[in-house]
Amino acid sequence: MDYARTIKGESNNYLFLDFAVNSSLINTCLYDWNIDSVITWIYYSSPAYNVLSSLGADFISEDTVLFCGSISNYSNMDKYAHLLKIDTASNVVGSKFTNLMVIMYQDFGQ
Amino acid sequence: MRNLIIIIVLFLAITELNAQNSHYFKLYDTGSQDVARIFIRTCDNGYILGGASTIVDAYWDAYIIKIDSNGNNLWNWNIGFGGASDGPVSIMETPDSNIVVFMYSTAANIKFRMAVFDYNGNLVFEKHDYYLSAGFPEFTIHGALLLPDSRIVTPVVVNDSILKTYCWNQTGDTLSSVVLDTCRQFPGGYNEKIEHVDCFIGVDNITFCYNNFIADNTPSRVTLKTDYNGNLIDI
Numbered sequence: 001m002d003y004a005r006t007i008k009g010e011s012n013n014y015l016f017l018d019f020a021v022n023s024s025l026i027n028t029c030l031y032d033w034n035i036d037s038v039i040t041w042i043y044y045s046s047p048a049y050n051v052l053s054s055l056g057a058d059f060i061s062e063d064t065v066l067f068c069g070s071i072s073n074y075s076n077m078d079k080y081a082h083l084l085k086i087d088t089a090s091n092v093v094g095s096k097f098t099n100l101m102v103i104m105y106q107d108f109g110q
Numbered sequence: 111m112r113n114l115i116i117i118i119v120l121f122l123a124i125t126e127l128n129a130q131n132s133h134y135f136k137l138y139d140t141g142s143q144d145v146a147r148i149f150i151r152t153c154d155n156g157y158i159l160g161g162a163s164t165i166v167d168a169y170w171d172a173y174i175i176k177i178d179s180n181g182n183n184l185w186n187w188n189i190g191f192g193g194a195s196d197g198p199v200s201i202m203e204t205p206d207s208n209i210v211v212f213m214y215s216t217a218a219n220i221k222f223r224m225a226v227f228d229y230n231g232n233l234v235f236e237k238h239d240y241y242l243s244a245g246f247p248e249f250t251i252h253g254a255l256l257l258p259d260s261r262i263v264t265p266v267v268v269n270d271s272i273l274k275t276y277c278w279n280q281t282g283d284t285l286s287s288v289v290l291d292t293c294r295q296f297p298g299g300y301n302e303k304i305e306h307v308d309c310f311i312g313v314d315n316i317t318f319c320y321n322n323f324i325a326d327n328t329p330s331r332v333t334l335k336t337d338y339n340g341n342l343i344d345i
Contacts, residue, residue, distance in 0.1 A: 004306040004321065006308040006310075006319035014333060016319070031331070033317070033335070
């Protein structure tokens with residue numbers, strides 16, 4: 001699956017997500033329409049898991065983004081729901097995953 | 111084992127939007143394969159959950175569920191065609207509480223579908239069409255926005271290479287269309303695409319973000335703005 005998408009932030013800021021760059025990395029850049037430039041890049045890699053997805057994201061404050069997706073390891077078929085709060089300086093504010101929602105994984109095509 | 115895909119998006123939305131004092135975790139399961147894709151909040155503090163299901167046959171069908179603020183299923187519709195895959199691209203609630211669902215479809219001679227439901231889940235109408243745009247048969251819808259004047263704007267990509275917007279009224283009639291961008295061609299014959307189109311509504315403008323090929327054979331994320339009538343706004 002390809003999760004490339006854009007999230008609108010405050011005023012004229014846009015967060016560009018591109019999961020396809022690397023499945024072990026949440027990789028985004030923050031673009032400012034007013035100056036037509038990328039302000040900063042935001043990265044996250046998990047210290048414990050090597051497969052990350054970001055199904056959705058939203059700004060929960062002007063400088064903090066909440067990502068929602070799944071997290072797993074190559075060697076394990078179990079996937080866990082993953083919530084990640086990260087600020088625009090790439091500092092992790094909070095990261096949670098839960099085995100309450102282990103996905104019985106199937107390849108569902110699209 | 112039951113064919114079940116857990117709804118992660120649901121978990122996010124409910125956790126964040128309903129975070130005051132009641133958290134819950136619920137599964138919405140047709141008994142077949144199910145996947146959630148779109149989640150919106152409605153004016154009555156309920157939610158519309160849009161996804162796809164294989165409850166009818168082996169092909170994915172668009173499937174929507176209306177749930178109240180406590181997660182109870184109020185109504186649901188399987189709105190797909192048998193024998194072909196389709197799924198929701200965008201769901202919106204109109205000021206009169208109708209629910210408008212835009213869908214892609216792989217059915218023969220159908221590229222686009224629109225279904226409208228009233229507040230109680232009754233199907234108001236369903237429209238599907240196949241657009242031959244500029245002579246090209248390929249037509250993919252990438253979202254929808256409801257404008258303050260009640261028009262609906264949908265970005266579409268024609269033949270993988272032309273970004274257009276179509277403007278609709280709420281009964282599914284096409285009002286206008288305009289080309290916004292085309293995919294660049296480079297020496298060497300790169301056969302690239304315009305992809306991943308997102309759109310956002312502003313006070314008096316619409317922002318479109320998408321992948322296009324500007325300078326070489328790697329995609330760039332392009333952002334452009336138009337007014338509500340499709341006229342480009344310069345930075």
